[in-house]
Amino acid sequence: MPLFDKAVESLLQEAIARGEFDNLKNKGKKLDLTDYFNTPAELRVASSVLKNAGVKPPEVELLREIAELKNQLASTQDNDTQAKLQERIQYKQMEFNIAMERLQQRRK
Numbered sequence: 426m427p428l429f430d431k432a433v434e435s436l437l438q439e440a441i442a443r444g445e446f447d448n449l450k451n452k453g454k455k456l457d458l459t460d461y462f463n464t465p466a467e468l469r470v471a472s473s474v475l476k477n478a479g480v481k482p483p484e485v486e487l488l489r490e491i492a493e494l495k496n497q498l499a500s501t502q503d504n505d506t507q508a509k510l511q512e513r514i515q516y517k518q519m520e521f522n523i524a525m526e527r528l529q530q531r532r533k
Contacts, residue, residue, distance in 0.1 A: 465532055484528070487521040 440446060464472045475482075491514060498510040 463532075468531075484521060484524045487517055487524065491517045491521065 494510055494514045498507060501507055
């Protein structure tokens, strides 16, 4: 085992012995690494950093916007407003579909 690996292992063992990992969030739960391994290898680090910083992918934001527009549509009675909202929903849905196609192409 290289010297660096031994040093890191030693530090981890000391931290475990001090109980520094006893109160971690999700302790004892199985890790779900599906998203991590579904992300292309060259994008994994950047994706993880953004996720940990609370930054959501544009696709998620588009889905949120679509859901909000649908809620507005359901709560309005005005025909002109309904027509405008339906048009915006269709536009956002097209944006989302294009974004998803691009993601799939990048993963190939």
